[in-house]
Amino acid sequence: MSESAVSAPQSKQSFSLWQRVSxxxxxPWGRPRFLVLITWAYxxxxxxxxxxxxxxxxxxxxSRTVWQGFSTQWYWSNPDSIWNNAExxxxxxxxxxxxxxxxxxxxxLGVTLALGLARWRSRGSGGANFLMLFPLVTPExxxxxxxxxxxxxxxxFTHIHTGGLAQVLGHVTFSISYxxxxxxxxxxxxxxxxxxxxxxxxxxxxxxxxxVLLPLLMPAxxxxxxxxxAISIDDFVISQWLSSGPSTTTVPMEIYDATxxxxxxxxxxxxxxxxxxxxxxxxxxxxxxxxxxxGQHGAKQSTMRDFAAFDV
Amino acid sequence: xxxxxxKLISLVKKFGEFTAVDGIDLEMxxxxxxxxxxxxxxxxxxxLRMIAGFEQPTEGEILLDGENMAYTxxxxxxxxxxxxxxxxFPHMTVWDNVAFGLRxxxxxxxxxxxxxxxxxxxxQMDRFAKRKPSQLSGGQQxxxxxxxxxxxxxxxxxxxEPLGALDAKLRKQLQLELKALxxxxxxxxxxxxxxxxxxxxxxxxxxxxxxxxxxxVAPPQEVYEEPATTFVADFLGVSNLMTATAExxxxxxxxxxxxxxxxxxxxxxVATKGETRIVxxxxxxxxxxxxxxxxxxIPGMVERVVYxxxxxxxxxxxxxxxxxxxxxxxxGDELHxxxxxxxxxxxxxxxxxxxTDTGVAPVDESAAAxxx
Numbered sequence: 001m002s003e004s005a006v007s008a009p010q011s012k013q014s015f016s017l018w019q020r021v022s023x024x025x026x027x028p029w030g031r032p033r034f035l036v037l038i039t040w041a042y043x044x045x046x047x048x049x050x051x052x053x054x055x056x057x058x059x060x061x062x063s064r065t066v067w068q069g070f071s072t073q074w075y076w077s078n079p080d081s082i083w084n085n086a087e088x089x090x091x092x093x094x095x096x097x098x099x100x101x102x103x104x105x106x107x108x109l110g111v112t113l114a115l116g117l118a119r120w121r122s123r124g125s126g127g128a129n130f131l132m133l134f135p136l137v138t139p140e141x142x143x144x145x146x147x148x149x150x151x152x153x154x155x156x157f158t159h160i161h162t163g164g165l166a167q168v169l170g171h172v173t174f175s176i177s178y179x180x181x182x183x184x185x186x187x188x189x190x191x192x193x194x195x196x197x198x199x200x201x202x203x204x205x206x207x208x209x210x211x212v213l214l215p216l217l218m219p220a221x222x223x224x225x226x227x228x229x230a231i232s233i234d235d236f237v238i239s240q241w242l243s244s245g246p247s248t249t250t251v252p253m254e255i256y257d258a259t260x261x262x263x264x265x266x267x268x269x270x271x272x273x274x275x276x277x278x279x280x281x282x283x284x285x286x287x288x289x290x291x292x293x294x295g296q297h298g299a300k301q302s303t304m305r306d307f308a309a310f311d312v
Numbered sequence: 313x314x315x316x317x318x319k320l321i322s323l324v325k326k327f328g329e330f331t332a333v334d335g336i337d338l339e340m341x342x343x344x345x346x347x348x349x350x351x352x353x354x355x356x357x358x359x360l361r362m363i364a365g366f367e368q369p370t371e372g373e374i375l376l377d378g379e380n381m382a383y384t385x386x387x388x389x390x391x392x393x394x395x396x397x398x399x400x401f402p403h404m405t406v407w408d409n410v411a412f413g414l415r416x417x418x419x420x421x422x423x424x425x426x427x428x429x430x431x432x433x434x435x436q437m438d439r440f441a442k443r444k445p446s447q448l449s450g451g452q453q454x455x456x457x458x459x460x461x462x463x464x465x466x467x468x469x470x471x472x473e474p475l476g477a478l479d480a481k482l483r484k485q486l487q488l489e490l491k492a493l494x495x496x497x498x499x500x501x502x503x504x505x506x507x508x509x510x511x512x513x514x515x516x517x518x519x520x521x522x523x524x525x526x527x528x529v530a531p532p533q534e535v536y537e538e539p540a541t542t543f544v545a546d547f548l549g550v551s552n553l554m555t556a557t558a559e560x561x562x563x564x565x566x567x568x569x570x571x572x573x574x575x576x577x578x579x580x581x582v583a584t585k586g587e588t589r590i591v592x593x594x595x596x597x598x599x600x601x602x603x604x605x606x607x608x609x610i611p612g613m614v615e616r617v618v619y620x621x622x623x624x625x626x627x628x629x630x631x632x633x634x635x636x637x638x639x640x641x642x643x644g645d646e647l648h649x650x651x652x653x654x655x656x657x658x659x660x661x662x663x664x665x666x667x668t669d670t671g672v673a674p675v676d677e678s679a680a681a682x683x684x
Contacts, residue, residue, distance in 0.1 A: 061354075196395075196399070198387075198644060199366075200364060200366075200392055201387075201416060201460070202413050203387055203412075203416050205387075215403045301398070
């Protein structure tokens with residue numbers, strides 16, 4: 001073989017600015033920079049408004065658009081702050097109570113429904129699966145109005161009427177679908193082999209469920225609980241349609257009312273509190289999930305990535 | 313040790329229109345290492361799952377020590393399974409996995425401890441007792457799955473292609489260990505595999521299955537040397553199947569015509585007449601110089617020589633058109649025959665078997681090639 005075939009090519013090609021920029025962005029061997037750019041752009045678009053709202057909750061002055069200095073008055077000292085405003089305080093407590101009840105009722109119901117649907121082999125299962133998705137795809141206004149009609153016109157539900165209980169029932173109705181979808185996905189990926197192994201080793205179906213299937217499902221159950229909590233706190237339409245007055249207002253409703261009346265940064269403050277509560281619930285869900293699955297995944301995988309991808 | 317006898321009586325399993333198991337009758341005496349061998353889709357795994365209780369038979373009976381258990385749920389049968397994917401509970405340690413079955417039986421705590429330690433020691437996994445399954449290699453997980461099943465002292469152990477996911481060397485090592493274990497423990501092992509070498513190595517008897525039916529049940533030597541049907545002949549090893557016309561007995565052997573050549577087949581039903589097939593195993597085929605003559609000599613040309621390490625595969629095209637494979641052991645001498653050389657192929661009559669054709673089409677070469 002001759003020398004020239006082995007030596008490096010001699011070209012001194014110079015690249016234009018455009019070529020260099022587009023080469024950096026569209027790089028088939030390196031990180032997908034183009035996609036990363038888009039992702040960051042979206043994150044900025046979504047988060048910057050929240051950050052601005054949080055920032056103005058610490059505003060020293062009544063404005064929600066002009067920065068007048070740092071102060072925590074809207075949380076404690078000012079007579080219109082959250083701490084001093086009974087309405088806002090009650091709304092916060094009511095939101096949290098609703099969300100807690102929602103989780104306590106919807107998660108067990110959703111898990112049992114998911115178990116039943118996954119194991120149901122006969123003819124009705126297709127229909128039931130389809131029906132279960134309805135609350136997820138129905139527009140919230142439609143759900144809100146129909147639930148209102150249900151609780152005010154249709155006996156025996158008229159005994160319940162609008163109010164806290166109706167709100168809980170309304171929230172549970174659409175939360176169950178979320179739980180079922182998440183838990184059922186996990187069940188399909190688990191497969192039947194662990195239960196078969198448990199049965200083979202002498203576990204009755206009940207024991208197999210309790211000792212083998214539920215522990216394996218726990219990550220999905222915890223994740224769905226965190227999701228249900230966050231969704232319930234965030235809910236506006238259903239809560240509003242089913243509320244019966246000032247004692248059953250939730251924080252989103254207060255924020256909505258406040259923006260129409262005389263908004264103060266106290267609105268921002270309570271919104272900030274909601275953001276923190278939601279974040280905390282998701283983080284708590286993640287930590288509980290990680291504790292449950294310690295040692296189950298290979299050490300190489302990033303647990304955060306699994307959780308975020310719902311690969312629970 | 314008495315017990316562990318399994319009988320399958322006219323077992324049928326249909327999934328809707330599809331018949332997976334089409335009437336199987338098998339008898340497995342206690343203490344035997346019994347294999348079910350066949351290609352994918354032949355019904356062997358379905359049969360095993362029916363014995364374990366994960367599927368209910370459409371028809372037929374499954375007798376364990378005389379008692380029909382076709383309608384007993386799996387958690388009440390005295391059989392245990394080792395799954396292909398091991399199915400170790402990921403949220404429990406190795407120790408807890410093995411103890412699981414004992415705890416279901418409400419065994420007292422110190423008994424649980426001693427039996428679990430004994431079982432783990434038997435499969436050499438005692439050092440790994442505190443680990444979780446995800447921290448073990450495939451072979452280690454396999455051993456734990458074995459311990460978990462054996463600790464319960466079942467009458468029958470069912471194994472569903474347990475070595476399929478392991479590399480070749482580990483597989484061979486575990487095959488020997490499994491066989492030794494079975495002889496030590498003395499219970500019936502029912503082993504499902506598609507790897508004929510595995511079945512031949514380990515089994516006391518093999519049931520070769522195809523399309524939901526049993527083709528032949530016999531000890532490994534008989535299945536290999538005296539295949540009953542074309543399918544069995546072709547599935548186990550290379551068969552060198554050739555079409556021939558049998559013309560009945562002559563001098564204690566069967567006279568067959570292959571193309572223009574007359575051969576004497578010493579094995580099989582020597583009184584056969586009509587269209588049939590003859591088989592000879594490649595290691596029994598002798599290659600002779602092209603000027604040699606003798607009984608059962610057919611002229612041909614070497615088409616290809618494949619080096620296998622311990623042997624050479626010489627693929628010869630015979631004068632009448634069919635291809636024959638000969639296996640020549642590597643003795644250190646160079647092989648006399650190269651591609652393109654003319655050669656005479658000698659099929660010794662004591663190794664040549666005539667089949668009474670069952671009408672089952674032979675599996676095509678690529679599917680019958682040994683796995684791994």
